Amino acid sequence: MLEEHTLFKKHITKRIDLEDSEFEQFLNFFSTKIVTKRQFITQPDFVPSHRSFVCTGAMRAYILDDSGNEHTIQFAIENWWITDYNAYIYQRPATMFVMAQENSTLLQISHEKELELKALNPKFETFFRIMAERSTAYMQRRVIERLTLSAEERYQHFLDKYSLMVNRFPQYTIASYIGVTTEFLSRMRKNRLLK
Amino acid sequence: MLEEHTLFKKHITKRIDLEDSEFEQFLNFFSTKIVTKRQFITQPDFVPSHRSFVCTGAMRAYILDDSGNEHTIQFAIENWWITDYNAYIYQRPATMFVMAQENSTLLQISHEKELELKALNPKFETFFRIMAERSTAYMQRRVIERLTLSAEERYQHFLDKYSLMVNRFPQYTIASYIGVTTEFLSRMRKNRLLK
DNA sequence: AAATAATATTGATCTACATCAATAATTTTT
DNA sequence: AAAAATTATTGATGTAGATCAATATTATTT
Numbered sequence A, B: 001m002l003e004e005h006t007l008f009k010k011h012i013t014k015r016i017d018l019e020d021s022e023f024e025q026f027l028n029f030f031s032t033k034i035v036t037k038r039q040f041i042t043q044p045d046f047v048p049s050h051r052s053f054v055c056t057g058a059m060r061a062y063i064l065d066d067s068g069n070e071h072t073i074q075f076a077i078e079n080w081w082i083t084d085y086n087a088y089i090y091q092r093p094a095t096m097f098v099m100a101q102e103n104s105t106l107l108q109i110s111h112e113k114e115l116e117l118k119a120l121n122p123k124f125e126t127f128f129r130i131m132a133e134r135s136t137a138y139m140q141r142r143v144i145e146r147l148t149l150s151a152e153e154r155y156q157h158f159l160d161k162y163s164l165m166v167n168r169f170p171q172y173t174i175a176s177y178i179g180v181t182t183e184f185l186s187r188m189r190k191n192r193l194l195k
Numbered sequence C: 001a002a003a004t005a006a007t008a009t010t011g012a013t014c015t016a017c018a019t020c021a022a023t024a025a026t027t028t029t030t
Numbered sequence D: 001a002a003a004a005a006t007t008a009t010t011g012a013t014g015t016a017g018a019t020c021a022a023t024a025t026t027a028t029t030t
Helices: A003-013 A020-027 A085-090 A111-120 A122-148 A151-161 A171-178 A182-194 B003-013 B020-027 B085-090 B111-120 B122-148 B151-161 B171-178 B182-194
Strands: A031-035 A040-042 A050-056 A059-064 A070-076 A097-100 A104-110 B031-035 B040-042 B050-056 B059-064 B070-076 B097-100 B104-110
Touching: A003 A020, A003 A050, A003 A104, A050 A111, A059 A171, A059 B122, A070 A171, A070 B122, A085 B122, A104 A111, A111 A122, A122 A151, A122 B059, A122 B070, A122 B085, A122 B122, A151 A171, A151 A182, A171 A182, B003 B020, B003 B050, B003 B104, B031 B050, B050 B111, B059 B171, B070 B171, B104 B111, B111 B122, B122 B151, B151 B171, B151 B182, B171 B182
Parallel strands: none
Antiparallel strands: A031 A104, A040 A097, A050 A104, A059 A070, A059 A097, B031 B104, B040 B097, B050 B104, B059 B070, B059 B097
């Protein structure tokens, strides 16, 4: 089995218990896609046909507001999933860009195939349920952080939780993820050094 | 069948296709709970044992930050589900209060029962998957709104989308949901009148 | 190794929103 | 119908973080 498939298998079987043959069946619904740095896999106004699992590399989802500012919605490195979630599940035109931040290898499943897959075996349905539940929980934590923490605290949390991301994404993308300008993040970092 | 069960049935069967007998089975895992205004069904430090569906009434989930300020995480009126999501799915101590904002009737399922239920019939699993997916999508929209919209715009969106909520929850709770102080929301409302 | 493009820093200034304190209005309880 | 409790408004003032513009640094391409 290919190296990236081993990691994918680990990822899946950590969440649901599968026979080897079941995993093979699961895997068969996915196709490999290679993207190069700065390449987009999703763009506004196009319905995103796939959900992507990052085998190697780094991806980022962001939106552009009316003033032309980027706001990072999600980062994804190895073993993370990424897509324009709203657009994907409702099969509506995307509002996000999903871009390769590094050359990346993805495992992709189409929306149609995903429906088939879930119908095939209740365990597969369970897998997607668990993923969705955890995503909700994660998003809710993000809402809570935004409501209750200062910019500095949000940055510290980011460093604590996503230390692996910090060095792989430009600083301005992290600023846009925690909800500050790149200038302000720069100043916060300077202040920390002075202390 | 009781009136509230009819609404519950509609809610479920809108998402998955069930025989009457299957719905009866589903319903059997739930118990009815009546709560009076200002009563808490979840408090910080206690593991929330249940997920609740509001048959009648109005509930609100909020957290208290270090300065003692309330931040509303979720509103729920008829046909909405509510719980401390993170705490419930991971069965950890809650960080939220979930409080009755009006006298309410709830249909509750315990975490244990929910596990049983999902194992019983793949359709039930599908139901929870769909719910979780939509919750993720909803939460993500909220993250995006917070990143891209001004306080006024967030308030307008709230009015547009949750007009039914507006008159059933105190204004300060709406302020805390969109992420402003009650004073500032009051001022925004005044400015709108002047225009 | 230059040239170019992308990213990060710094300074000056501005503003959206918070804080604090008082009062007014509304709802609930007795 | 008062009294008490809860919620909403208003004014004065403060500040976290934004904006704009310039420059410095780092990474990428030729």
